Amino acid sequence: MSALVSDVGTRTAVAAEDLVKVYGKGDTAVRALDGVSVTFQAGRFTAIMGPSGSGKSTLMHCLAGLDNVDGGKVHVGGTEITALGDKDLTKLRRDRVGFVFQAFNLLPTLTAEANILLGLELAGRKPDREWFDTIVDVLGLRDRLKHKPSELSGGQQQRVACARALVARPDVVFADEPTGNLDSRSGAEVLDFLRMSVRKLGQTVIMVTHDPVAASYADRVVLLADGRPAGEIDSPTTDSVLSALKHLGA
Amino acid sequence: MLRTIIAGLRARTARLVLSSVAIALGVAFVTGTLVLGDAMNASLRDEFAKGARNVDVSVTVSGDSSDVDGISPETLAAIRQAPGVAGADPRGSQAVPVLTANGKAKPAWAVSLPTNEKLREFDLADGRYPTSADEIAVDKRTAATAKLTIGQPVVLLGKEEKRHTYTLVGTYQQGTNTMSLSGYDHVGLTPEAFQALEPERPPYQVVATAAAGFTQQQVVDNVRKAIDAKAFTVQSGEELTQETLARVESQSGEFTALLLAFALIALVVAAMVIYNTFTILVAQRTRELALMRCVGASRGQVFRGVLAEALVMGLTASVIGLFGGIGVSALLQRVILSFGGAGEGVVYLPVSVTTVLAAFAVGTLVTVLAAVLPARKATRVAPVAALRSQPDSGEEVARTGVVRALTAVLFTVIGVGAVVFGMSMDDEDAAMVVSGAGTMALLAAVLVLGPLLVGPVNRVLGVLPRALFGVPAKLASANAGRNPKRTAATTAALMIGVTIVALVTVVANSAKETANAQIDERMPADYTVTSSVYDRPLPKELATQLAAVPEVAKVAPTTVVYGEREYLTGIPRDAIGDLFRPTVTSGSLADLVDGTVAVNADYVKRRNVSVGSMLTIRPEKGEEQQLKVVAVIEGQRLSDGVMTMETSQRFPQAAEGYDSILVKLKDGVANGRAAVERVTDPSPLALLDSAAETKEQLNQQLNQVLTFIWALIGLAVLIALFGIANTLTLSVLERTRESALLRALGLTRGQLRLMLVIESVLMALMGAAIGLLLGIGFGWVITEALSTDTISVDLIVPFGQIGVMLAGAVVAAVVAAALPARRAARTSVVAGMAEA
Numbered sequence A: 001m002s003a004l005v006s007d008v009g010t011r012t013a014v015a016a017e018d019l020v021k022v023y024g025k026g027d028t029a030v031r032a033l034d035g036v037s038v039t040f041q042a043g044r045f046t047a048i049m050g051p052s053g054s055g056k057s058t059l060m061h062c063l064a065g066l067d068n069v070d071g072g073k074v075h076v077g078g079t080e081i082t083a084l085g086d087k088d089l090t091k092l093r094r095d096r097v098g099f100v101f102q103a104f105n106l107l108p109t110l111t112a113e114a115n116i117l118l119g120l121e122l123a124g125r126k127p128d129r130e131w132f133d134t135i136v137d138v139l140g141l142r143d144r145l146k147h148k149p150s151e152l153s154g155g156q157q158q159r160v161a162c163a164r165a166l167v168a169r170p171d172v173v174f175a176d177e178p179t180g181n182l183d184s185r186s187g188a189e190v191l192d193f194l195r196m197s198v199r200k201l202g203q204t205v206i207m208v209t210h211d212p213v214a215a216s217y218a219d220r221v222v223l224l225a226d227g228r229p230a231g232e233i234d235s236p237t238t239d240s241v242l243s244a245l246k247h248l249g250a
Numbered sequence B: 001m002l003r004t005i006i007a008g009l010r011a012r013t014a015r016l017v018l019s020s021v022a023i024a025l026g027v028a029f030v031t032g033t034l035v036l037g038d039a040m041n042a043s044l045r046d047e048f049a050k051g052a053r054n055v056d057v058s059v060t061v062s063g064d065s066s067d068v069d070g071i072s073p074e075t076l077a078a079i080r081q082a083p084g085v086a087g088a089d090p091r092g093s094q095a096v097p098v099l100t101a102n103g104k105a106k107p108a109w110a111v112s113l114p115t116n117e118k119l120r121e122f123d124l125a126d127g128r129y130p131t132s133a134d135e136i137a138v139d140k141r142t143a144a145t146a147k148l149t150i151g152q153p154v155v156l157l158g159k160e161e162k163r164h165t166y167t168l169v170g171t172y173q174q175g176t177n178t179m180s181l182s183g184y185d186h187v188g189l190t191p192e193a194f195q196a197l198e199p200e201r202p203p204y205q206v207v208a209t210a211a212a213g214f215t216q217q218q219v220v221d222n223v224r225k226a227i228d229a230k231a232f233t234v235q236s237g238e239e240l241t242q243e244t245l246a247r248v249e250s251q252s253g254e255f256t257a258l259l260l261a262f263a264l265i266a267l268v269v270a271a272m273v274i275y276n277t278f279t280i281l282v283a284q285r286t287r288e289l290a291l292m293r294c295v296g297a298s299r300g301q302v303f304r305g306v307l308a309e310a311l312v313m314g315l316t317a318s319v320i321g322l323f324g325g326i327g328v329s330a331l332l333q334r335v336i337l338s339f340g341g342a343g344e345g346v347v348y349l350p351v352s353v354t355t356v357l358a359a360f361a362v363g364t365l366v367t368v369l370a371a372v373l374p375a376r377k378a379t380r381v382a383p384v385a386a387l388r389s390q391p392d393s394g395e396e397v398a399r400t401g402v403v404r405a406l407t408a409v410l411f412t413v414i415g416v417g418a419v420v421f422g423m424s425m426d427d428e429d430a431a432m433v434v435s436g437a438g439t440m441a442l443l444a445a446v447l448v449l450g451p452l453l454v455g456p457v458n459r460v461l462g463v464l465p466r467a468l469f470g471v472p473a474k475l476a477s478a479n480a481g482r483n484p485k486r487t488a489a490t491t492a493a494l495m496i497g498v499t500i501v502a503l504v505t506v507v508a509n510s511a512k513e514t515a516n517a518q519i520d521e522r523m524p525a526d527y528t529v530t531s532s533v534y535d536r537p538l539p540k541e542l543a544t545q546l547a548a549v550p551e552v553a554k555v556a557p558t559t560v561v562y563g564e565r566e567y568l569t570g571i572p573r574d575a576i577g578d579l580f581r582p583t584v585t586s587g588s589l590a591d592l593v594d595g596t597v598a599v600n601a602d603y604v605k606r607r608n609v610s611v612g613s614m615l616t617i618r619p620e621k622g623e624e625q626q627l628k629v630v631a632v633i634e635g636q637r638l639s640d641g642v643m644t645m646e647t648s649q650r651f652p653q654a655a656e657g658y659d660s661i662l663v664k665l666k667d668g669v670a671n672g673r674a675a676v677e678r679v680t681d682p683s684p685l686a687l688l689d690s691a692a693e694t695k696e697q698l699n700q701q702l703n704q705v706l707t708f709i710w711a712l713i714g715l716a717v718l719i720a721l722f723g724i725a726n727t728l729t730l731s732v733l734e735r736t737r738e739s740a741l742l743r744a745l746g747l748t749r750g751q752l753r754l755m756l757v758i759e760s761v762l763m764a765l766m767g768a769a770i771g772l773l774l775g776i777g778f779g780w781v782i783t784e785a786l787s788t789d790t791i792s793v794d795l796i797v798p799f800g801q802i803g804v805m806l807a808g809a810v811v812a813a814v815v816a817a818a819l820p821a822r823r824a825a826r827t828s829v830v831a832g833m834a835e836a
């Protein structure tokens, strides 16, 4: 534990230690996470992969403080979030974590611009205009800012979600199958942007995905099976990911 | 299909129960009203049945015979001697003040108690019936309020203040007949004693009971033969009963109609809430319904499915509402009985077939009808909707329909037309009805325009919360405006309730202020002495006695003269300009001498007279008089005009005594009131009033009426608030994912709750604000319509009460949001995201 803590704050953005998450009770209990220890370095793009039901989404929810755990610890940027109450978790999400979900990322009542700035506004922070412009231009959203989500395509909606996740410069961005609903071209745009935000802007991104092609954009792949870590791949390619998954029996 | 419906009902129990509450409340109100109406009829019928019990023959003076003005003792004897008559007694009643324990007169009705036991209308409560002319029995309630006990003397104040003293020997239960409903006190005398109160007026009716072995018809025929059949109407007991019942029903029918009007409002409000609920339920189930269409359900099946759900809900709610309504009726009867001052009385709960049918018609039919449109919409759900990723029920974003705009214009034109026409009418009753109908058309126009108003009103109302609460308020405001049709339908119910409450309150307060202003002008002096009994003037010596009191600076008696189309005040010449100071607009009060009159500006307009005209006054008693108009005055609403005391003495009515005596105290005297009371206390009729006390009394009465109306409309408002809670709950369920997303982005639980509370408050304020504006506007229309004639009613907006209403709406909205907000905040982020 001491080794881990000393690491935190220098190079580690997010760390999980012996994480356990159980759904249900008695006979029907499911150990969705069964002793997962894993670290995610700052400034890197990590993909979490594994067969369906292996606990990827659960892990991400626990890492992001969206769900409570039944055992183990999670550190985000030096803070042990498993010890925090709802108020502090909320504050953590506001200030230090960004999210991109598979769908329903945006509030239908707000324009694209208002959606992008929503997190900052909740935190009561002034947006950095220059940074905002950079993100909007990189994502090609300039002429869509005044539109409501219902007037945007699926790919555009996901790009707006990415912009919102990044505009607050969080310690880490979590993305759960951000390209799951997109065609390959729109998916590639979103992935390109996430990779660029890591390489050029120094962001930390943790992404859950099913898609080996999507995983190949990452710097590293963490594999899960039956709620336990099942290996890692550095500098993954589509092929290396595919063969690793085949090996897991997915 | 049936299994799917049942499964659907089970899965949505919570939502359906919530919606059923709105229906049940509506049903409860309608049945409550009907049961109450039936109960009033039943109790009145009971009471009148008492009056007609054992009466086999009734003899009254026939209306078209002018030479007989009553039933003479000879005629009575003839009736008594007719074959088959077991007993006969005169019946009659007259207004005679009774002196209470403190020596003050109190208006009361004296009745002649039959000597024949079978013919007695009242049941003895205590003691016995009077048997001699110096004995008296009084109604139980009167005995209590006037503090009279058996064995004590009771004094009735006859004509010319003649005191008649009797010994109280018993009390009886008057029950709930017409007089007790209006709260009159009541005393009973033997026929001889009753006759002695007004010897010159013989009885008007004699009732008789048949001896054993005679039929009603035989006795009727025998009585007819015994007396001059042309001068009298002889009826059988049966006919008398029928006649009385017909009268009773037309009386209580008016009250039932009033209650039904309120029930109708509650019903309209409930129907809107139900309609709205179903629209939302169907919108939320777009996906589910589309899925059913995907797996092969036909349009008809989907339609019938939604209707079947409504039917089940309506039936359940009707049953609950029916029983609730019976409870409401019992409660209202208690309230009415307590207003009567008695605090006791029988609560009747007759449940007729009509009531049961009405309950089910309202609860079930209205629910099913309200569900038809949403059900039709459900059939139009395309099967592909099941496959769409983002189901947003905001699909019905207001189509700014031309039809909608045209309908609104039509209603506006009708409304404005009726209002303008009504205000120009002379007869204030008709004016009120026409203008009132016009305002309701305008209300309909606003209702139709609702969805178009939501946007702008929401923006205006949202400014303050946005400035105060930041992001949650901004989100709340966006939510309130996201589906204008839904918001409009939700707030419309509240709007109707508030419009009517505000309207009634404004009109009542305007009337109250107008009356208060009248009192101020009527009572320029420190004290005013008036008569406690209507049409019994004050004795003239009283003015002389008051003038002799050392503390009194000045005394001015007034008289009143009723003409055919006006009433005028007589006042001593030297009080004009002193205790009586009107503003003169033309002519001069210096010219007000014998045979002249100064009239009010209102009256001038109404009767088209001017200075110099001759007025012909035709009083009820005495000869007509010609008076010359010498001045037009303003700022006194004492009456239509004034004349000098001497002029008024030409009228017998004014010569009898004084209508009031104005008393002005010397400057700086202490205990002025006590000094005046030393003179007024011994006089049974004299009532000492200061303007403040009179106002207080009047305001109390008006407030009572207002409270009753607030309570009635309160139910409609309650249903409307349920509608808001309902919509909010359904919206929260619909937006589970959205709430989860907001929480993921950093909205705290508290902020999420705050957001929903603000959304609720915004909706409530939208309804309340528009309702208040309309209500005040309509109130102005009605006061204008009312003031066309005799007096001008000024518009008074009771800001205090309106503030209370607004604050109430805000508090209620917060309460309405409590459950949905709790629910939304409790859902965990992950669970919320997983929601389909």
Ligand SMILES: Nc1ncnc2c1ncn2[C@@H]1O[C@H](COP(=O)(O)OP(=O)(O)OP(=O)(O)O)[C@@H](O)[C@H]1O
Pocket: A023, A024, A030, A031, A032, A050, A051, A052, A053, A054, A055, A056, A057, A058, A059, A210
């Ligand atoms: N709310 C829940 N209640 C009970 N069991 C759950 C719940 N959520 C997840 N699980 C179980 O936990 C395990 C892990 O689920 P999780 O959603 O993390 O899987 P996943 O790897 O994200 O799968 P997929 O690739 O299909 O999204 C599964 O076996 C699932 O059935």
Ligand SMILES: [Mg+2]
Pocket: A056, A057, A058
């Ligand atoms: Mg998953």
